[in-house]
Amino acid sequence: MTDLPSLRQERRLITSIPGPRSLELMARKREAVADAVANTWPVFAARAGGGIIEDVDGNHLIDLGSGLGVTVVGNAAQxxxxxxxxxxxxxxxxxxxxxxxxxxxxxxxxxxxxxxxxxxxxxxxxxxxxxxxxxxxxxxxxxxxxxxxxxxxxxxxxxxxxxxxxxxxxxxxxxxxxxxxxxxxxxxxxxxxxxxxxxxxxxxxxxxxxxxxxxxxxxxxxxxxxxxxxxxxxxxxxxxxxxxxxxxxxxxxxxxxxxxxxxxxxxxxxxxxxxxxxxxxxxxxxxxxxxxxxxxxxxxxxxxxxxxxxxxxxxxxxxxxxxxxxxxxxxxxxxxxxxxLDLTAKARKIETVLKSRLALLAEKFDIIGDIRGRGAMIAIELVRDRTTKEPNPEATAAVARACHQAGVLVLTTGTYSNVIRFLPPLVIGEDLVREGLDVLENSFAQAV
CATH class of the missing domain: 3.40.640.10 (Type I PLP-dependent aspartate aminotransferase-like (Major domain))
Incomplete structure (x- = not known):
């Protein structure tokens, strides 16, 4: 009961993000769809499965958002x-x-x-x-x-x-x-x-x-x-x-x-x-x-x-x-x-991968104020200063934007718009989670 075995489970960028076809479709979207319907990522999907979204330009993007937490079993599960x-x-x-x-x-x-x-x-x-x-x-x-x-x-x-x-x-x-x-x-x-x-x-x-x-x-x-x-x-x-x-x-x-x-x-x-x-x-x-x-x-x-x-x-x-x-x-x-597939157990494994790596990132980047969540529902809260805990929405947006440009979908959230959340499909390969976290670390280095 796996999803789309023909969709290779690897990040692959063959254009800039967003690519030319996505940009063309975004222009059409602006003409036809109400502006109030905003997009986290101006990238149009063509196929998806496992932990990968393939866009209309042929890029393979790591999905750490699951369509706002929906595709627990992945996209197009058999x-x-x-x-x-x-x-x-x-x-x-x-x-x-x-x-x-x-x-x-x-x-x-x-x-x-x-x-x-x-x-x-x-x-x-x-x-x-x-x-x-x-x-x-x-x-x-x-x-x-x-x-x-x-x-x-x-x-x-x-x-x-x-x-x-x-x-x-x-x-x-x-x-x-x-x-x-x-x-x-x-x-x-x-x-x-x-x-x-x-x-x-x-x-x-x-x-x-x-x-x-x-x-x-x-x-x-x-x-x-x-x-x-x-x-x-x-x-x-x-x-x-x-x-x-x-x-x-x-x-x-x-x-x-x-x-x-x-x-x-x-x-x-x-x-x-x-x-x-x-x-x-x-x-x-x-x-x-x-x-x-x-x-x-x-x-x-x-x-x-x-x-x-x-x-x-x-x-x-x-x-x-x-x-x-x-x-x-x-x-x-x-x-x-x-x-x-015993996806409860898979969620717990994903938690181990995410939290262990995020703890290392918190040692390196002091704007990470808190790591929390359970299973494959994990978040980091970004602050300007760990003592005052003042929210840092600007850095949050910058890190997410850098991840997106590198082909990794992450979502931001929180009352103060200063939380990056990780909601991968539970069928994602651990190698993709780890690669996504590599991109996250590079994004922190660029944005901070």
Missing amino acids: AVVQRLTAQASRFTHTAFSVTPYEGYVKVAEALAELTPGDHAKKSVLFNSGAEAVENAVKIARVHTGRRAVVVFDHAYHGRTNLTMALTAKTMPFKQGFGPFAPEIYRVPVAYPYRWPTGPDNCAREAAEQAIDQITKQVGADNVAAIVIEPLLGEGGFIEPAAGFLPTIRQFAADNGIVFVADEIQSGFCRTGQWFACEDEGIVPDLIVTAKGIAGGLPLAAVTGRAEIMDSVHAGGLGGTYGGNPVACAAALGAIATMKE
């Missing part, structure tokens, strides 16, 4: 392609709410098996992570009869009106798009690197502050849901300090609050476990998944306790395209690939 092709030849759409089909049921059964907890579970399928988060909130509100939703500093949950309200960062996600949905309350998250009194106090103090704010400013009995990423994504790959998540989860349980784990970016083997919340034994009431679930096709899910999921009236959840049969077939192929 099991994904085979199953979606077979399904597309039978039918591409009926609307599950009109004429159901087995693929939707099989995906729901797989999610019940894979997600944490041995309780009875049910799922509903959607198209995007934001859509799934929004529906998780709807489910929690109906189940509890409450309206308030608690989210955290540095959170990212999507671009719909409600999920923009849940998201912490203004630019580029929220600027100018308000007013936003009401009854959203934000509390501190345990961010060890930037906690004022240091990492040792972070979990306890952050949990105390969060619970105090909820209790005093909202009222626990008014809260329908607490929504959190077990490993924060767009906020900068923040790992909440150990103990923080269990404390918040227990507070939710003690107060009848639905605990929602947003595993859109961290799920499906990405962090070295099937789901990041397993790291501290968290069993959420609802878990939201997307990105890696379907090998690149649009699919998302809310999976949760059967009694919570069934609290919504018939017809209250769904949508025309949610759980599209072709996307469901792709998901079943992706999950089969994850199991066959």
Whole structure:
């Protein structure tokens, strides 16, 4: 179940980056596509597989971004392609709410098996992570009869009106798009690197502050849901300090609050476990998944306790395209690939390669303030000074740009735009990861 064996797994530059064909297509893009749709890299893809993207100019580029964390099983994984092709030849759409089909049921059964907890579970399928988060909130509100939703500093949950309200960062996600949905309350998250009194106090103090704010400013009995990423994504790959998540989860349980784990970016083997919340034994009431679930096709899910999921009236959840049969077939192929190739173990190996080399880079370049993350979801935070920890977005952009020009795709992120994140496909060869890190080191030397 490997991807595109004909696509050589090596970096190869035959033009400048971007090349002439990509530049031509970018000119057409500027004429036809809204300027608000920005591009990290002005390079047009022709093929992709394993850890390589081949652009329209024939360059082979190392992919350390996975299409924003989506291609966990790589691009064009054989099991994904085979199953979606077979399904597309039978039918591409009926609307599950009109004429159901087995693929939707099989995906729901797989999610019940894979997600944490041995309780009875049910799922509903959607198209995007934001859509799934929004529906998780709807489910929690109906189940509890409450309206308030608690989210955290540095959170990212999507671009719909409600999920923009849940998201912490203004630019580029929220600027100018308000007013936003009401009854959203934000509390501190345990961010060890930037906690004022240091990492040792972070979990306890952050949990105390969060619970105090909820209790005093909202009222626990008014809260329908607490929504959190077990490993924060767009906020900068923040790992909440150990103990923080269990404390918040227990507070939710003690107060009848639905605990929602947003595993859109961290799920499906990405962090070295099937789901990041397993790291501290968290069993959420609802878990939201997307990105890696379907090998690149649009699919998302809310999976949760059967009694919570069934609290919504018939017809209250769904949508025309949610759980599209072709996307469901792709998901079943992706999950089969994850199991066959033991991609949780592969993610842990990638973590070892990344963290060991990044630690050496941190000794050499003192603008690297922090290294964090788990599995194949690793980040470095860049600062002007390690004492003040002042964010350094300019250096972050310069390093990323130098990597891109050398044929390695890296992504930047973080509330302060000063984090470089590494999200390679889990099927990438370790030799490509190491070569990508060589390029990163040279990029630091050029940019700093």
